[in-house]
Amino acid sequence: MSRRRAEPNGGPPVDETGRAGGPVWRRLGGLALVAAVTGVGGWGFHRVFPGTELLLAVVPAATVPALVAALTWRRPLWLALVLDLVLWFAGTVPLYKGIAPGLLGDLADSWRALLTTLLPAQPEPRLLVLAHTLVWAAAVVGAETLTRTRTRVAAAVPGLVVYGVALLFGVDGEGSNLPLAAALVVLIAALALLRDDRPALWLLAGVPAAAALAAVALVAGPLLPIAAEPYNPRDDAELPPPVRVDSVSPLDRVSAWLQIPDRDLFTVKAAKPLNWRLAVLDRYDGVRWTSGARFQPTGGRVPAGDWTGKAQTVRQTITFSGLPGTWLPGAERPVEVDGVRGLAVDPGSGALLAASRPVKGFTYEVTSRVAEPSKADLLAATPVDDPALTAFPAGPQEAMFRKLAQQATKGADVPIKQAYRLQSYLRTSATYDVTAPPGHSLKGLEFFLETTHRGTSEQFASTFALMARTLGLPSRVVVGFRPGQASDGIYHVKSGHVMAWAEIKFDKLGWRPFYPTPGRGGAKDDHDVVSSALKESEELEGEFTQGTVNKPKAGQKPTGGGGRKPSAGPPLWVIVPAVGAGVLVVYAGAAMVLPWWRRRARRSVTGAERRVLGAWSQTCDDLGLKGERALTAEDVVARHPADISAHLRPLADISNFVRYAPDDVAHEAADAAWRHSDAVRQAVRARTPLKTRLRKRLLLR
Amino acid sequence: MYNEQTQQPQQLAAQFAQRFQMLAQNIERIIRGKHEAIELALICLFSEGHLLIEDVPGTGKTTLARSIAASVDAEWRRIQFTPDLLPSDITGVSIFNQAHQKFEFHQGPVFANIVLADEINRASPKTQSALLEVMEERRVTVDAEPHPVPRPFLVVATQNPVDMDGTYPLPEAQLDRFLMRISVGYPDHVSEVEVLKGMPTGPQVERLPVVARASDVAGMIEFATRIHVADPVYDYIVALCGATRTNPHLRLGASPRGSLALLRAARVKAAAAGRHYVVPEDVKALAVPVIAHRLILTPEAELREVTAAHVLGELLAGMPVPQAA
CATH class of the missing domain: 3.40.50.300 (P-loop containing nucleotide triphosphate hydrolases)
Structure with missing residues (x-):
């Protein structure tokens, strides 16, 4: 075994043969391991950037500093660091596909941008540069530590730090980091062996040990408590403020589009006709509906909505043909979007936004989750408590809206029925007319409600949302399109298919759509396909509104019995014995458990005095003296035979001491009291026949 | 102890x-x-x-x-x-x-x-x-x-x-x-x-x-005068003597001198039992010898051969013993 000595000038350590850093193969092997550790640590960002673009950022950053260290280990440290800095800058060129003038700015903002990005993130250079730089810095520190010190595994620490940072940034991402953790364990173990200066044969013995260690790490990793609920730094990151994403509100375009109904906007290839939502507007200032969305960049994943029950997954391929603006249409609640660079989503509403205005022919794919709650879910739904979503602009119109809403929903016993009755009211009290004046200000809607009774979905949806708010139902307006005209499995959506509808947010159910516009949402001809959501809404409206519920369906025989309601549950002769048996079982259970529980509570009460008094009370209960309040302890003792009173007397003495003596009682006395109480209980049990004991127990005496 | x-x-x-x-x-x-x-x-x-x-x-x-x-x-x-x-x-x-x-x-x-x-x-x-x-x-x-x-x-x-x-x-x-x-x-x-x-x-x-x-x-x-008496025991004595004043069988109930006598005697009884505090048992045991001769029965009670000891026994049997200090 060779022995090392330090260079007098503070340079790298040398062995007895005068070769610095030990044998060359050990040094190079160590550098390779450090590069591997750093690279594996950097690959921890794979949950942030799932594509292969990450390789371009990590591989050069992990390997080049190791090469520099191998070449410059005899040179001064500053020279190596300068070379590393130059090469780091050079390494950003492939990332940016050229020299990036705002490199330092991107680097400074990258961590904040990543924390406000929904994973997976787009593999943009301004984001990748963070991983690249972290790995590069870790590799430099690790490689120089290895070549210039005699530490064993300290060179691996920077790589581990990178791995830790990557874990934090990738908490929301998909995939597992466990294999990487196992690989890190193996690599660090190998580094420790390599730096131990033992013979080469010794290293071979470490291979099975490292493999076993990796296996243990792989198995034990998921068992660590931190794996259950990892800290997510995104929870603490400040989201970007709401921004106006369009100069013209999509709701303002509704009337204009209806005036020129044949303009091609986009096509959708989907297995099911659905309404394609474009924009979600949840703020109303009395003049216009706007969006309060806080868009976050994402690589394609969209956070799921509130509904976690039964749902159908619908995949759509959407091709732009003339739709203005940067809003991206999609059905219901999107969960994944492919093919959009610079995609941003509002996690609250699921609305999609492109970074730049899509050109004609731009195609992307959306996977949506269409909620299918049961009728019971709907009836049990309660509106969420969110003052922002029930806010009504100050003005004299509120009273009128409220009065009308209350009249329309009179008799509705659950919120969902209120909503459907409101929908029914608007669909029957006003007429759809594309020539109606546009606008959705409070004045305009008042005029619509009181005078014209004519409007487009813009007025119907707005009115519905505002009336719902007067009832305490949190609402918003959605601008979208009907399915369009079907042709060869492709739905052609034109400007005339535009439609606004309203949504109400229920607890657990999420946002539930309502279509208050009459005439199937304003469809003008029979060539239009009606969306399944609209059909379902019409059916539920018929069922939940008064007059339809009690109507017998065609062919259904009226029930007999002079108007007796049909029983929904099991018959009475089943219910009564079942309830009786249940009561008996509960009573028997209570009779068995309560005495035990009471004794346990008395025994475990805090304070020696209370324990002693508990022991006495328990003993009186065991002796059947409950309620005999005029008996002194001496009377109780005198009433019982010798085998019982032998334990009863000392217990009575302790009890009297606790009650009437001026001194505190010790815990030992409390223990003794309970020992005597137990002994009395045993003696009483021995004297009392089982039937008597059972009877007393069932009578809870 | x-x-x-x-x-x-x-x-x-x-x-x-x-x-x-x-x-x-x-x-x-x-x-x-x-x-x-x-x-x-x-x-x-x-x-x-x-x-x-x-x-x-x-x-x-x-x-x-x-x-x-x-x-x-x-x-x-x-x-x-x-x-x-x-x-x-x-x-x-x-x-x-x-x-x-x-x-x-x-x-x-x-x-x-x-x-x-x-x-x-x-x-x-x-x-x-x-x-x-x-x-x-x-x-x-x-x-x-x-x-x-x-x-x-x-x-x-x-x-x-x-x-x-x-x-x-x-x-x-x-x-x-x-x-x-x-x-x-x-x-x-x-x-x-x-x-x-x-x-x-x-x-x-x-x-x-x-x-x-x-x-x-x-x-x-x-x-004996320094034997401790808990408040509930005082209440017990006073309640007992008070009950004799309203009992329908009694023309004259126990006076406050009777209450004091019962308390003094109870203290000595407690000390005689080796206790430095009075318990209701002491009061109960001494109630008849200390109180009974101070009571005057109504003529009706005497005709029915009701005794003062009997009245006191009934009162004690219905008088709740103090439960806590």
């Missing part, structure tokens, strides 16, 4: 109990099978109260008083109450001493530690009241000069409830001056056989050893 800090009062109480039992056992050598009566008499002694023994002749009333006096090394006197007994025969008189040319007080038999007032109901009310005044005030005033009686001072009065001819029953106000009224009663068969076997060579009062000095008794009386 239950805490190191309580060792001292408990030890004193144990010493009290030991001496109390020694006294009781000493007296029991003469008065066989009457442990309860002896204990009550001693409680009276250490409570600085007075005892009225109401029983038929020949049950050991006088012997009990003599035995107590003999056991505590105390001076005792016997006064046989007769109709012609004058107050001065009890308290003493001032006689002119011609040699000194002044009146000198000659103490009567009441100047003793233990005074046996035998058949007290045979004396005239005037003579009775002279004795009762000494009992209450523990001094005799003659010619405006007070003459205190020695301490301890215990009057053991007896009266025969059967032979009532020519007697002057004690009025209720005077009965109230007695701490207790007890009945010795006949001995049981075994005890009476032992009494017969012991005569005439058995233990006699004159031969009883002295087991406590008068100063010891004074110390024990002092200790």
Whole structure:
């Protein structure tokens, strides 16, 4: 075994043969391991950037500093660091596909941008540069530590730090980091062996040990408590403020589009006709509906909505043909979007936004989750408590809206029925007319409600949302399109298919759509396909509104019995014995458990005095003296035979001491009291026949 | 017993109990099978109260008083109450001493530690009241000069409830001056056989050893006054005495003097049991001997042969025992 000595000038350590850093193969092997550790640590960002673009950022950053260290280990440290800095800058060129003038700015903002990005993130250079730089810095520190010190595994620490940072940034991402953790364990173990200066044969013995260690790490990793609920730094990151994403509100375009109904906007290839939502507007200032969305960049994943029950997954391929603006249409609640660079989503509403205005022919794919709650879910739904979503602009119109809403929903016993009755009211009290004046200000809607009774979905949806708010139902307006005209499995959506509808947010159910516009949402001809959501809404409206519920369906025989309601549950002769048996079982259970529980509570009460008094009370209960309040302890003792009173007397003495003596009682006395109480209980049990004991127990005496 | 800090009062109480039992056992050598009566008499002694023994002749009333006096090394006197007994025969008189040319007080038999007032109901009310005044005030005033009686001072009065001819029953106000009224009663068969076997060579009062000095008794009386009484026990005593005042069978209930007497006696009983605190058992055990003679039954209750002890028993059976300090 060779022995090392330090260079007098503070340079790298040398062995007895005068070769610095030990044998060359050990040094190079160590550098390779450090590069591997750093690279594996950097690959921890794979949950942030799932594509292969990450390789371009990590591989050069992990390997080049190791090469520099191998070449410059005899040179001064500053020279190596300068070379590393130059090469780091050079390494950003492939990332940016050229020299990036705002490199330092991107680097400074990258961590904040990543924390406000929904994973997976787009593999943009301004984001990748963070991983690249972290790995590069870790590799430099690790490689120089290895070549210039005699530490064993300290060179691996920077790589581990990178791995830790990557874990934090990738908490929301998909995939597992466990294999990487196992690989890190193996690599660090190998580094420790390599730096131990033992013979080469010794290293071979470490291979099975490292493999076993990796296996243990792989198995034990998921068992660590931190794996259950990892800290997510995104929870603490400040989201970007709401921004106006369009100069013209999509709701303002509704009337204009209806005036020129044949303009091609986009096509959708989907297995099911659905309404394609474009924009979600949840703020109303009395003049216009706007969006309060806080868009976050994402690589394609969209956070799921509130509904976690039964749902159908619908995949759509959407091709732009003339739709203005940067809003991206999609059905219901999107969960994944492919093919959009610079995609941003509002996690609250699921609305999609492109970074730049899509050109004609731009195609992307959306996977949506269409909620299918049961009728019971709907009836049990309660509106969420969110003052922002029930806010009504100050003005004299509120009273009128409220009065009308209350009249329309009179008799509705659950919120969902209120909503459907409101929908029914608007669909029957006003007429759809594309020539109606546009606008959705409070004045305009008042005029619509009181005078014209004519409007487009813009007025119907707005009115519905505002009336719902007067009832305490949190609402918003959605601008979208009907399915369009079907042709060869492709739905052609034109400007005339535009439609606004309203949504109400229920607890657990999420946002539930309502279509208050009459005439199937304003469809003008029979060539239009009606969306399944609209059909379902019409059916539920018929069922939940008064007059339809009690109507017998065609062919259904009226029930007999002079108007007796049909029983929904099991018959009475089943219910009564079942309830009786249940009561008996509960009573028997209570009779068995309560005495035990009471004794346990008395025994475990805090304070020696209370324990002693508990022991006495328990003993009186065991002796059947409950309620005999005029008996002194001496009377109780005198009433019982010798085998019982032998334990009863000392217990009575302790009890009297606790009650009437001026001194505190010790815990030992409390223990003794309970020992005597137990002994009395045993003696009483021995004297009392089982039937008597059972009877007393069932009578809870 | 239950805490190191309580060792001292408990030890004193144990010493009290030991001496109390020694006294009781000493007296029991003469008065066989009457442990309860002896204990009550001693409680009276250490409570600085007075005892009225109401029983038929020949049950050991006088012997009990003599035995107590003999056991505590105390001076005792016997006064046989007769109709012609004058107050001065009890308290003493001032006689002119011609040699000194002044009146000198000659103490009567009441100047003793233990005074046996035998058949007290045979004396005239005037003579009775002279004795009762000494009992209450523990001094005799003659010619405006007070003459205190020695301490301890215990009057053991007896009266025969059967032979009532020519007697002057004690009025209720005077009965109230007695701490207790007890009945010795006949001995049981075994005890009476032992009494017969012991005569005439058995233990006699004159031969009883002295087991406590008068100063010891004074110390024990002092200790008994310091026995702890918890608030609920006070409530219990007051509730019991209060209940006698509203009971429909009673024309006159226990006075506050009765409550005080019960408390004093309960303290001594607790000490006699080796405790430095009073428990409701003490109160309950002493309620009848201490309270019963202070109660006056209604004529209806007397017609129904209801006794004061019976009324008290009912009250105690329905009176909740205090549950916590």
